[in-house]
Amino acid sequence: MNYNFSDKIKSLKPSAIREMFKSLVDPEVISFAAGNPAPESFPVEELARLSADIYANSAVSALQYSMTEGYAPLRAAVTDRQRAKFGVVRDNDDTLIVSGGNQGIELAAKIFTNEGDVVVCEEPTFIGALNAFRSCGANTVGVKLHDDGIDPEELDRTLAATPNAKMIYLIPTFHNPCGTSTSLEKRKAILAVAKKHGVVIFEDNPYGELRFEGEDIPTLKSLDEDGIVIYCSSFSKILSAGMRVGFVIADKEIIAKMTVAKQSEDVHTNIFFQMLCYKYMAECDLDAHIEKIRGIYKHKTSLMLSCLDKNMPDCITYTRPQGGLFIWCRLPEGVTDCSDYIKACMANKVAVVPGSTFNCDPTKPSNGFRLNYSTPSDEQIVTGVERISKAARDMFCR
Amino acid sequence: MNYNFSDKIKSLKPSAIREMFKSLVDPEVISFAAGNPAPESFPVEELARLSADIYANSAVSALQYSMTEGYAPLRAAVTDRQRAKFGVVRDNDDTLIVSGGNQGIELAAKIFTNEGDVVVCEEPTFIGALNAFRSCGANTVGVKLHDDGIDPEELDRTLAATPNAKMIYLIPTFHNPCGTSTSLEKRKAILAVAKKHGVVIFEDNPYGELRFEGEDIPTLKSLDEDGIVIYCSSFSKILSAGMRVGFVIADKEIIAKMTVAKQSEDVHTNIFFQMLCYKYMAECDLDAHIEKIRGIYKHKTSLMLSCLDKNMPDCITYTRPQGGLFIWCRLPEGVTDCSDYIKACMANKVAVVPGSTFNCDPTKPSNGFRLNYSTPSDEQIVTGVERISKAARDMFCR
Numbered sequence: 159m160n161y162n163f164s165d166k167i168k169s170l171k172p173s174a175i176r177e178m179f180k181s182l183v184d185p186e187v188i189s190f191a192a193g194n195p196a197p198e199s200f201p202v203e204e205l206a207r208l209s210a211d212i213y214a215n216s217a218v219s220a221l222q223y224s225m226t227e228g229y230a231p232l233r234a235a236v237t238d239r240q241r242a243k244f245g246v247v248r249d250n251d252d253t254l255i256v257s258g259g260n261q262g263i264e265l266a267a268k269i270f271t272n273e274g275d276v277v278v279c280e281e282p283t284f285i286g287a288l289n290a291f292r293s294c295g296a297n298t299v300g301v302k303l304h305d306d307g308i309d310p311e312e313l314d315r316t317l318a319a320t321p322n323a324k325m326i327y328l329i330p331t332f333h334n335p336c337g338t339s340t341s342l343e344k345r346k347a348i349l350a351v352a353k354k355h356g357v358v359i360f361e362d363n364p365y366g367e368l369r370f371e372g373e374d375i376p377t378l379k380s381l382d383e384d385g386i387v388i389y390c391s392s393f394s395k396i397l398s399a400g401m402r403v404g405f406v407i408a409d410k411e412i413i414a415k416m417t418v419a420k421q422s423e424d425v426h427t428n429i430f431f432q433m434l435c436y437k438y439m440a441e442c443d444l445d446a447h448i449e450k451i452r453g454i455y456k457h458k459t460s461l462m463l464s465c466l467d468k469n470m471p472d473c474i475t476y477t478r479p480q481g482g483l484f485i486w487c488r489l490p491e492g493v494t495d496c497s498d499y500i501k502a503c504m505a506n507k508v509a510v511v512p513g514s515t516f517n518c519d520p521t522k523p524s525n526g527f528r529l530n531y532s533t534p535s536d537e538q539i540v541t542g543v544e545r546i547s548k549a550a551r552d553m554f555c556r
Numbered sequence: 557m558n559y560n561f562s563d564k565i566k567s568l569k570p571s572a573i574r575e576m577f578k579s580l581v582d583p584e585v586i587s588f589a590a591g592n593p594a595p596e597s598f599p600v601e602e603l604a605r606l607s608a609d610i611y612a613n614s615a616v617s618a619l620q621y622s623m624t625e626g627y628a629p630l631r632a633a634v635t636d637r638q639r640a641k642f643g644v645v646r647d648n649d650d651t652l653i654v655s656g657g658n659q660g661i662e663l664a665a666k667i668f669t670n671e672g673d674v675v676v677c678e679e680p681t682f683i684g685a686l687n688a689f690r691s692c693g694a695n696t697v698g699v700k701l702h703d704d705g706i707d708p709e710e711l712d713r714t715l716a717a718t719p720n721a722k723m724i725y726l727i728p729t730f731h732n733p734c735g736t737s738t739s740l741e742k743r744k745a746i747l748a749v750a751k752k753h754g755v756v757i758f759e760d761n762p763y764g765e766l767r768f769e770g771e772d773i774p775t776l777k778s779l780d781e782d783g784i785v786i787y788c789s790s791f792s793k794i795l796s797a798g799m800r801v802g803f804v805i806a807d808k809e810i811i812a813k814m815t816v817a818k819q820s821e822d823v824h825t826n827i828f829f830q831m832l833c834y835k836y837m838a839e840c841d842l843d844a845h846i847e848k849i850r851g852i853y854k855h856k857t858s859l860m861l862s863c864l865d866k867n868m869p870d871c872i873t874y875t876r877p878q879g880g881l882f883i884w885c886r887l888p889e890g891v892t893d894c895s896d897y898i899k900a901c902m903a904n905k906v907a908v909v910p911g912s913t914f915n916c917d918p919t920k921p922s923n924g925f926r927l928n929y930s931t932p933s934d935e936q937i938v939t940g941v942e943r944i945s946k947a948a949r950d951m952f953c954r
Contacts, residue, residue, distance in 0.1 A: 206611035213604035
């Protein structure tokens with residue numbers, strides 16, 4: 159049979175990164191391509207003990223249908239923590255538990271965009287967000303990301319030229335793929351521009367807890383007095399990615415619409431793991447656990463950066479993250495397309511992600527590529543950076 | 557701030573049934589309104605034991621990011637079981653694990669409909685499906701459901717009159733809300749009509765395992781030689797509803813599109829519980845467990861039917877399900893709107909679901925209402941049926 163698929167799905171490709179995972183079967187290939195949390199960051203013993211408690215004391219409610227909004231004690235605990243740590247919650251805000259942050263992004267696109275409407279994004283940006291917008295039939299328009307964030311004046315011009323822009327998608331803290339953060343000054347200016355145009359901002363903050371250096375910068379949401387910012391984060395990088403538990407905090411009216419949209423997708427998020435997240439927050443020391451994770455990533459970033467400093471030719475530049483999971487590298491000025499270099503890395507048995515993956519138009523070439531340091535072992539970081547540095551020397555800086 | 561929501565979401569209301577749950581705080585109210593599996597149907601001890609095994613032996617893979625397609629051993633086990641029990645799998649088919657059957661419905665709508673396209677449904681039908689279609693911007697057109705299924709000729713006329721119909725949504729076995737099944741003859745005719753118009757069928761089969769009387773009728777999917785049927789079911793009614801694990805079986809090309817759409821929603825379904833479902837299938841006796849659940853529901857249906865036979869005035873008719881979770885009642889001929897009766901039931905402290913909830917246009921009145929027998933206790937069934945029977949005698953048949 160010839161299937162007639164919807165316009166929004168016809169052109170949608172699987173995430174290049176997730177497809178790359180499948181091809182990483184060669185055990186000699188070192189992958190800097192993933193975005194997985196370090197396996198040693200999962201508190202397995204505590205989760206096992208708390209899971210046994212749930213089966214012993216609340217099995218029926220942990221296995222039965224539940225409320226779309228999420229497990230009430232977890233919603234309260236998340237709200238309290240985000241208010242205390244990130245100044246996130248306004249009086250008129252509400253909290254929705256979602257099945258991972260990606261669902262929060264997709265739901266926001268669903269409730270704010272008609273087919274053909276536009277989401278304005280930093281470029282490069284998170285591929286999962288780009289695909290979520292595409293899957294809702296929305297188009298994406300990029301604003302170039304600098305190391306201290308997008309230029310608010312360019313955002314202003316872009317919004318002025320895009321009357322059907324319905325949302326601005328930003329990762330202000332420890333950006334994926336760039337590892338950089340938007341400055342406080344730019345955050346304030348971006349907020350003012352969004353307000354001027356009446357366009358909501360989606361602040362994606364999956365890595366906010368993972369600062370291992372420097373001082374926190376106030377979240378956009380904490381600066382928002384008008385309910386213009388939708389804030390999203392998750393437990394993926396601090397407890398477990400595989401359980402798919404995240405949350406969205408936004409004005410009650412927005413949360414109500416996201417809730418009915420979520421009800422039509424998966425009714426509610428796995429309730430057993432919602433209860434487990436709550437119990438972990440209530441009975442264990444989440445702050446101490448996160449401190450441990452920060453230590454792991456501080457070590458891994460330092461190691462990768464010192465390997466890059468030692469081995470990479472000077473013509474290759476890269477960001478120096480203070481948190482998160484990623485380093486962004488740029489090829490020498492004048493090289494506009496990293497494809498040949500990525501192939502050379504692969505020939506040297508290292509997988510990295512080409513920057514074009516993160517462009518609104520992925521056929522537009524990029525001179526950047528993304529390195530992940532959370533998943534590989536120390537030994538893999540050392541060997542892998544040696545290999546990609548050699549490829550760079552061979553190709554660009556003989 | 558004034559939010560400008562998308563057209564598809566503006567009019568979307570929370571499920572009347574899920575909202576009703578929230579109002580059921582009065583402990584004296586007996587609810588026949590839910591669709592929850594019986595709590596005694598959860599195999600708590602086995603799930604606790606198998607969960608402990610997962611933490612002990614495969615914790616990292618159970619907590620880490622995983623493949624969108626689903627846990628490979630679970631996909632294989634599901635495929636084998638559906639082939640053996642329901643003749644479901646064609647050579648060119650593939651299986652996708654979804655976060656509950658509702659996600660399967662929503663993904664199908666997303667990949668097949670543009671905004672303004674139509675999904676043809678039985679009327680009445682499952683409210684969760686109607687809302688999933690609406691949330692994708694699709695319109696719904698109903699074909700009247702008779703006790704042996706919709707009239708294939710009426711389906712033919714409807715499709716002929718609806719050139720932008722892109723999908724037919726059916727629950728052929730133990731219908732929600734009606735409890736009835738479509739006859740084999742009609743299944744064959746419906747398939748021929750769909751093929752004639754080149755419109756795919758979504759066969760929703762959440763209750764197929766729950767037959768407690770009579771003989772299985774071949775699934776639409778087992779009769780499908782052309783890849784026109786998308787088959788969906790879940791573990792919600794046989795292991796746990798709260799874990800949100802379901803599956804879709806369809807032509808590879810359809811599954812590939814649903815997979816990229818799912819990736820943009822929740823990346824993958826909670827992997828711990830996917831592994832748990834697989835281990836239950838591999839290490840426990842799922843058939844014996846389902847036999848036990850069938851026994852529970854056979855008992856509860858018989859009890860509710862005998863209470864209705866004894867107490868309900870003859871002017872109220874109702875279906876006699878051979879499986880599933882629901883009985884559908886019809887008010888006397890000439891009564892077109894059940895609203896006043898539903899209010900009288902509520903005044904007598906019994907909640908039932910008005911039939912209009914299940915209409916494509918929920919403002920269109922219905923003379924039917926839905927009773928659920930899986931959630932209430934035996935005592936509640938006896939007392940609740942006495943109360944709604946008294947309300948019926950008082951209102952219609954003094």
